[in-house]
Amino acid sequence: MQGNPEFMKRAIDLAVENVTSGSGGPFGAVVVREGRVIATGVNEVTATNDPTAHAEVVAIRNACRQLKGFSLEGCTIYTSCEPCPMCLAAIYWARMERIYYSGTAADAAAAGFDDAFLYSEIKKDIGERTVPEQRMLAERGNESFDAWRKSGMRAEY
Numbered sequence: 001m002q003g004n005p006e007f008m009k010r011a012i013d014l015a016v017e018n019v020t021s022g023s024g025g026p027f028g029a030v031v032v033r034e035g036r037v038i039a040t041g042v043n044e045v046t047a048t049n050d051p052t053a054h055a056e057v058v059a060i061r062n063a064c065r066q067l068k069g070f071s072l073e074g075c076t077i078y079t080s081c082e083p084c085p086m087c088l089a090a091i092y093w094a095r096m097e098r099i100y101y102s103g104t105a106a107d108a109a110a111a112g113f114d115d116a117f118l119y120s121e122i123k124k125d126i127g128e129r130t131v132p133e134q135r136m137l138a139e140r141g142n143e144s145f146d147a148w149r150k151s152g153m154r155a156e157y
Ligand SMILES: [Zn+2]
Pocket: 054, 055, 056, 083, 084, 085, 086, 087, 088
């Protein structure tokens, strides 16, 4: 399936404008469903002091707000650059069906945005990762899941 170049141009233009306006990092994303733009996003990390405010995450949040739901099933994301591991995971959590990107991870790395480190961390065993990760209060680790299983309120996602 071919992507629509108009949507990718929009993502790239948003990324460039975000830089030239001094608003934030060089990334933009567009969420499309049935040939229509649902929402857009730009990198807002420095603007909002939010390290998770990557363009794709911002676009997903805006799209979900627009559609009043947590699933973006049937939606496609056009992003100015290959998603980092966090954004890739967010795209999967949102159940989007396709990703189009323009710049590569190598292009981003050349501009100082290297996510190769994150991809390598994910492949490591827990004990070998840079940020120490340790289990504790294991005997209570299932309390919330038990409450969840008993709850009539649960929404599957
Ligand atoms: Zn990202």
